[in-house]
Amino acid sequence: MDERTTGPGAPDSGSHGSPVAVVGLGYVGTSLAAVLAEGGYAVRGVDVDPALVDRVAQGECPIEEAGITGRFERYASEGRITANTDASVLADCPTVLVTVGTPLAEADPDLSAVEAATETLAPYLDPEDLVVYRSTLPARATTGTVAPLLAAGSGLDPGNDFHLAFCPERMAEGSAYEDLTTTPVVVGGLSATSREVAEAFWASLGLETVPVSDPTAAELAKLADNWWIDLNIALANELALLAEELGTDATEVIAAANTLPKGQHSVNILHPGAGVGGSCLHKDPRFVASLGERYGLDLETPRVSRRVNDRMPGHVVDLTREALDGDLAGATVAVLGVAFKAGTDDTRNTPAVPVVEGLREGGATVRVTDPYVPAGEIEGLLGLTPGRLPEVLSGIDAVVVVTGHDAYRTLTPERLLERVGRDSFAVVDGRHVFAWDAFDGTGITYRGVGRGVRE
Structure with a gap:
């Protein structure tokens, strides 16, 4: 089936009216732009990289990702996805999604790109706009870092004059399209109204939402997901080391172990391998450990998973x-x-x-x-x-x-x-x-x- 012509939502250009802005066209932003365009939105990308913006202008997708690349290039060629280094395009976008990266700096997240993007978009905010952060943030960053910057730059009160929510990215490389179109979206609004407006936005794409009490809960949910995954892989890797010494096959052991019902599901040990890469699993457990230290907690499991998987x-x-x-x-x-x-x-x-x-x-x-x-x-x-x-x-x-x-x-x-x-x-x-x-x-x-x- 041609990936460029299938998927959720009505693909009529601009069928949702006002355009949606995506700030940061990295892996997450590019994938999200393709899904938004397929869902009927006109997408206005903003990125600081002129070469990337030029590629989009030529109808090229900045990433290679099954299910995303073809769709993105089709909609970019049609003009439904555009990109610009000039943030003034945000003035015409009542919905802004921030997807810039938060790389690891020592053991803490580097929020400089998030802060820069926030300061850039703030002057273009109008009352009733919706701003959604998809970038991985440490707990309390939405309320403690993002909201004050938006308030200072816009002169508006976040959560009251305009809507602010944290909705963590939950996609993985290799399955981005499926993840973005089927995985429930966790929604933590700065206010009850912000949460409702953000939920309505995701519902317009046919997506299920999981409302939580505030942005901090949503931030921690994202970290908890990757904390669990990294720990699970660490268990599989140590099981693999033991299986090697015992002369058996860990993949067979894991398949057998995973048939045990437990709670609402079954045991689900993941697969061992040559190592864990990517962005989220490499940094998020370290974010958790650092966050624990900030509040006087010595959280051991995120450090253990990193030690095991790094070796x-x-x-x-x-x-x-x-x-x-x-x-x-x-x-x-x-x-x-x-x-x-x-x-x-x-x-x-x-x-x-x-x-x-x-x-x-x-x-x-x-x-x-x-x-x-x-x-x-x-x-x-x-x-x-x-x-x-x-x-x-x-x-x-x-x-x-x-x-x-x-x-x-x-x-x-x-x-x-x-x-x-x-x-x-x-x-x-x-x-x-x-x-x-x-x-x-x-x-x-x-x-x-x-x-x-x-x-």
Whole structure:
């Protein structure tokens, strides 16, 4: 089915009347713009990057994301999505969504982009406007940082003269379109009226809403989601380490464990792997730990999850060394995947970086490939020129799978043997793209995260 012509909402341009502004056209803002346009809104993007704005003007999507890229480009070409570095376009937008990033600064969130965006949009606010923050914020930032800046810049009273709400972004790379069109939207309004107006906006897109008492509850709900996910993956990763020592398959153990009903659902242990990347899981648990310190609490679980998950790339390097009889020196290793998540071009905090660094520190010559990530980005990130899969595999001593792209899941032992051109080499599977027994009887040494050695 053509992704550009399907989805929720009526796709008649401007069917909702006044345009909606999206401040910040990064991964979140770009994805949201496509969904808003499909839902019938004219979208006015504002971003500080002139090159990005020029791309949108040419009908290009700034990101590669299934379900989003085609839609965005269609609506940009039609003029339903526009972008500008001039914030004056906000004057004609009674609804403004702020989606700028909040990167990690030490252990605390860097709110400089949020503050700058807030100061930029404030003078253009009118009574009865709706401002919604989607950027991940630490608890009490909406009330303690954003609302005062909006008040100072607009001369209006947030929550009374205009409506202010925090509605956390809850999408993931690789499934952004589905997440944005099916996941309930948590709505924390600065006032009861702000909450109602924000709920009505999301309802206009056919989305279910989850109202909470205030913006702080919504901010904490977002952090709680990623806190739980990171902890769950940490449990899976430590289970994987134990399974390796016991000579069994953690994926089988997890599948069995997840059949236990518990409460309203069932046990739901996620999958172990080569490491956790991206923005949210890397930073949000650290935000939580820092927030706890601010209020005199020593919260241990967010620190534990980060320690466990941060060490997994090193474990993949150790598995590779083990598969090569204890020595990486002089080996040629093909690393498959640079993006942190399958099916995307997103390299933020990718485990590929520490994996490649560890292999090179051990004396290995490393080749890399990724069908999604541009060559220039890989060169800047790793200092290596990527190659196509057949070239990268030729004559190697070991293959290390860091990203579970579909292209790697179609590889068979026979195809690997043909492309490598050798009878014996090692495969280190960081994403379970192969069955545990796939290489039995082939002469290929297999090691997988969470999979013991098969004799």
